[in-house]
Amino acid sequence: MRVIALHVGVLAALFLVQFVLPDYHHLALTRVMLLAIYAMGYNMLFGYTGLLSLGHAMFFAAGLYGAGMTAYYTDLGVPLAFLIGICCGAALSLVIGVIALRTTGVAFMIVTMMFGQVAYLTITYFTDYTRGEEGLTMPTSARSFDLLGLHVDLTNAVQRYNLALGLLALTLLVIFVVVRGPIGRVLIAIRENETRTLMLGFDTFRMKLGALVLSGTISAMAGAAYGLMFAYVGSTFATIQYSIEALLFTLLGGAGTVLGPLLGSILMFYMIDITSEYTQAYLLVTGVALVVLVLFFPKGILGTIRERWLPWLP
16 A cells, blocks of 8 residues: 555656646656656666666657657557557567567677667668658647547647656556566566576566567657657657666666656756756766765665665565
8 A cells, every 4th residue: 555655646746746837847847757658668678677778769769750750741640640659669679579688688788789779870861751860840730639529739738748647657557567466576586587587487588578578668658759749759869878868767766666767767857957057067967966876875766765764665
């Protein structure tokens, strides 16, 4: 009950805070929630399964371009474009998983980074369609839609915020159910000792593939929502920088914790946002702050709190 109350409380706080936020932070927190969903997808693979990927931005970009290009070049509508973006990420993660999971450790990290670079170069190669770094700006038709008798306007900050919050709640629910169930136990066992888990009779390859597909699908959902809500699709989102950002969000908040990526995303975003107002060396200041946090919270903020004081934290 404490765990459920914590998650419901966090979602309730995010819902209520929108009524007091100024316009800038209203928009910023919408963006942070979508990036937190992306980081949660990454945490599913890294935090719970123990697989370090440096190419995860390709799944975010798959959802981004799958939804964005569908909305830009066709009249299929926003909901269908969103679903196509998610399917693109799921299909890509399945293909990449079948290949990359034949490796382990550092080799897996390098292979995923290489696939990530291939995805980025593919986007820049087909510039006639993707517009490369210039990107695509969504047309007016991709800024609103009707669903179940309701009219949704993505230019409306309040509706956009609550849509992002709804997706965040859905992601939290899915991850919570998975990691607290038998599958989550097996994934944690693989993270701790894959050889022993294999000896116990579990198909570790299939479990890791499932974790990668779920991780990629969640990341693609974040990318699809990001592109449609903010009306922009660009190759920058496929660079290795965005893979590293997901890693930093997860490490800062606490790898292997459900709420860690959300906390890490909020702290990292506002740390950069606030310091950049005072100095051009904001990345240096942010780096020093991260080093200090890692020294005092070696397993991330929530990971260390769970280890030292609150062992019931998921």
